[in-house]
Amino acid sequence: MTREKQIKTIIYHVLVAFGGFVMIYPLLWMVLSSFKPTDQVLPTASSLIPATWTLRNYIQGWKGFMGYSFGTFFLNSFIISLVSTFGTLVSSSLVAFALQRLEFKGRKILFTLVLSTMMLPAQILMIPQFMWFRHLNWVGTYYPMILPYFFAIQGFFVYLIMNFIGGIPKSLDEAAKIDGCSYYGIFFQIILPLIVPALVTSAIFSFIWRWDDYLSALLYVNRANMRPVSLALQLFNDPSSGSDIGSTLAMSTLSIVPATIIFLIFQKSLVEGIASTGIKG
């Protein structure tokens, strides 16, 4: 490497690293401020590292409000996110198999409808679904937040898995068919084991989105003990809940821990998932 090139490389890394620091500065600020004494958070807002470290915000914040600790809220979020993610994986892979591998009348129409669900996001469906779920007496239950996901209503997961199945040689299906395997057998014995990577990517996105979902909790949860973290955190942030800035930041930090851990572990599948289907993030 010539000297000029070396200098260029160093400048490149300094600039890119600085840009990265600016990008995650807000998050670093949140995490580190949560370890400051609560009355020091705002006066020392411009400094990142706490002068004195304390866990008090976490202990205080975890107690929650209105008689329920954040333990309850986290458990609720885990249940909702895990069950709805499971539903998404099962239903989306079944539908993806049908649309990618089976010939039947109306397949093209169904595929168009699957794509159109991407144009019909939660924000447009919010009022229509609310009125319909109210007819069904589902308001105040977890049904609206869990059941729809067992019916492949998120087109991009179907699409993501379809693309993946498309990459599996069709000769595998045909060989199994000659051996007397039914279409159901082909799916469960041949396709399902091979699409695990696509299922992992889908599971990560689904889990993070369900975890962050605030809108449906706002619409459908009305009992304090059923609140997921997203809704609880918003209510906790309101000073009337008796919280202070320190404990709010501490609970905010805890609330992003699951997504951050998943991101760090599965970074590669996430990146590939986005690159191959262009999922929003």
Add this chain to the structure above:
Amino acid sequence: MTASRAKKRSGFSAWIGEESTAGYVFSLPFIIGFLMFMAIPMVLSLYYSFCKYDIQTPPTFIGLQNYIKIFTSDKVFTKALRVTCYYALIGTPLKVIFALMVALILNHESRAVGLYRAVYYLPSIIGGSVAVAILWRRLFESNGTINAIFSNVFPSLSGYNWFSEGPAIWVLIILTVWQFGSSMLIFLSALKQIPRELYEASWVDGANGFQQFANVTIPMLTPTIFFNLVQQTINSFLAFTQCKLITNGQPRNSTLFYTVYQYNKAFPAQGKSQMGYASALAWIMLVIVSVVTMLLFKSRSKWVFDA
């Protein structure tokens, strides 16, 4: 196909084994889901959009009155639409340009690039959370971090009110631009797919770095730019959580997103719910999003280069 099977089965088991039957069986979750959670609610709300409906009492049919009111006398509707368009038209291009710029910078042979990519993408993965909304409000508070840091350089910023009428929308625009990560990843993978020969050929023809960028990189990326634009435009038209939590449309509706307006009509803080009216708003939004998407797709052939 079933006829070719050695073992001839009869009745139900033969029928269920057919390819077309299997197709419907496997598609069944989506067919039910589409009807139950999309078609029925949308049709139902189309009906309610012609009604006066406060949830408590049964709906009464009032014809086109909701729509007439929205288009002729609802000033807040016009305001919300303007705010949303402003947010989408400024925020989306900024986000896509940022994503492209950073992708070009990170498209570099180095072991550290993986780490950089993760760091730049992290805000996007958690950006939709309530935690980030709370954080953002705190950062831009008049005694918050942004003012604390920048007032060292620009003393006039000390105590600056970011949540006043002019800058408040920019707090939300900055938040969405900050989350350029997924567009960036899509650009990165598209950059990797540009054939090297194109660069070599243009180099042989005497093109310099800038000419290569303008005549090879950008044209080859136009399908990806298009894709990101469409996706991010739709997303910004439908943004809800961050606006609801950070500004709730304030002050004086200067940050009132369409979706938040719609929510406030359906679930007002005080007074009666106007579900019929909110349904009409939802249908108008659906039409707007479809038209915008259609226009974007119409413009595609004008500037997108398909190899």
